[in-house]
């Protein structure tokens with residue numbers, strides 16, 4: 001569908017990027033394509049009627065308007081078929097309004113008219129009118145006269161919710177649909193299956209949700225959940241009423257661990273696996289060389305196609321390890337028979353087969369940009385996430401394109417601020433401009449590895465509003481004006497209890513540091529809003545609003561676990577964070593490195609002996625990393641010290657090129673010159689293991705050793721091997737702590 005050129009359509013009407021403050025449109029998001037203030041105002045009171053044509057969808061839209069106005073003002077208006085004389089809000093089908101989803105809204109004394117050529121435009125006109133109505137209880141509201149002509153620049157304006165990594169209740173999903181709809185976003189891409197959870201009931205395969213919807217976290221807690229088919233139908237219907245199309249994503253051939261946990265015969269090795277609790281890319285994928293896997297996917301797609309009326313089904317297709325396929329004799333035979341040279345070609349064949357299965361039911365396949373790798377049919381829609389070169393490749397191949405890469409909302413707010421997002425011109429690429437008919441639009445994905453119901457809205461809002469405006473009206477470019485209009489939205493969002501986040505920083509940014517002379521750990525918390533209250537516990541339990549509180553700084557003089565959670569007005573606002581502090585003999589002692597750590601991963605000097613343990617996120621500021629070099633660190637305990645245990649913690653996060661060391665040596669010395677080797681251990685490093693793993697090398701001795709210096713040397717893995725995403729590049733070695741006891 002072509003990008004619509006609105007400036008041409010509206011003739012004499014002037015497009016006003018930044019209406020003056022106080023103009024009726026001052027608070028609208030997204031900014032309409034053209035707005036012109038009029039004379040006088042329209043009075044909304046209990047005499048006002050809503051006039052709507054007889055057709056079913058128009059009556060439904062009129063009902064939506066009535067309910068929204070009642071919720072917002074307390075006024076209960078009647079919906080009627082005609083009302084030429086009475087003061088009215090009139091909904092009208094009008095073929096003179098040109099463009100898909102376009103509408104014309106005219107607010108004048110005595111009458112507000114919303115005209116559109118299609119029911120989608122009529123609904124968006126209603127949403128604009130609702131935004132013009134003040135949110136307060138009263139017997140009458142006055143709305144300044146205005147004339148608006150409006151239509152979206154792109155037809156596909158989506159938000160992707162990942163409910164697989166963390167399940168979200170139906171009420172949460174419906175509320176996001178409400179908010180998307182208010183800001184004229186029209187596609188909910190519902191990421192329903194992944195390694196860590198299968199969230200959609202499939203009647204023919206009950207174990208998908210009996211087994212695949214639940215996992216055991218590292219602390220032993222069982223978590224999960226799924227949607228029954230009845231709930232799915234409800235959500236789809238809820239979205240339809242609000243002009244939102246729900247596009248389901250059923251991941252294949254990769255990200256399939258939850259399905260394989262339910263039915264091990266779906267993978268080539270058919271090995272039993274549990275639903276994983278860690279994040280990353282997993283080897284357990286649907287077997288390309290086994291007809292049973294295709295029969296299963298055919299059956300699943302039967303039920304999915306019946307539940308979702310959208311003409312699209314997203315099949316994922318990203319991050320598929322080929323290892324199990326290439327290790328499988330049956331799959332290799334298939335490759336030979338079909339002249340498929342490698343794993344990529346096999347994946348292309350897999351996707352093509354699924355695409356034909358879907359086409360037979362009238363559904364179009366959507367996939368992440370990896371579907372290009374095996375050569376995909378041009379009818380498929382490609383969702384770009386890895387970068388513009390993938391988008392160019394898709395366009396050159398003739399595919400339609402959805403841009404997602406620049407809009408990942410799981411990116412911390414300080415790294416993708418509201419302003420960054422508003423200024424992102426994802427469509428400026430000349431290759432895009434050359435093929436406007438292939439540019440469907442964009443999606444803002446919210447991956448949920450680190451997102452739960454508690455912090456999801458702070459990640460989504462207000463950034464979703466900036467995203468919505470980019471897609472609806474790319475001509476609106478004035479950030480200050482956007483911010484003014486956004487701030488006019490905040491009272492409404494607050495009235496709905498939307499837990500939106502700060503615009504340019506994380507909700508809370510924690511920094512934990514150790515001060516050796518004072519033997520003091522200081523947790524600093526930079527709060528994104530002044531009224532955030534931080535409550536904490538020291539026993540590992542979840543803080544409540546009655547737990548002790550601190551402001552910007554919490555000082556601790558003893559080891560233990562600090563768990564902190566932010567609250568606003570007594571309500572928990574985000575997941576808690578835990579900080580683990582351990583005491584030991586190396587604490588705060590001088591450390592000398594042979595090779596200098598990578599400047600991005602050095603943190604503070606003394607980081608290896610600050611008693612602060614790193615998490616599985618290598619960005620957490622607690623890890624020290626060496627790129628292409630060995631780690632060689634010596635701790636000076638400053639006096640001869642008896643010790644019975646030395647531990648060193650390393651990280652593997654292969655997807656980020658961080659591998660465990662091949663060999664670790666521990667040595668001690670009394671003078672820093674003559675070394676006595678205590679232990680050397682080799683590690684069988686597997687670069688294909690993509691799970692973030694913290695690995696502790698530990699030496700316990702029965703009789704204490706006495707020494708002043710402790711030296712740890714860890715051999716870097718070296719060059720990343722063939723098949724790895726960073727092949728031929730040097731690996732990193734990461735360590736966070738040396739513990740001497």
Ligand code: ACM
Pocket residue numbers: 318319368385
């Ligand atoms: C993706 O982020 N793996 C599509």
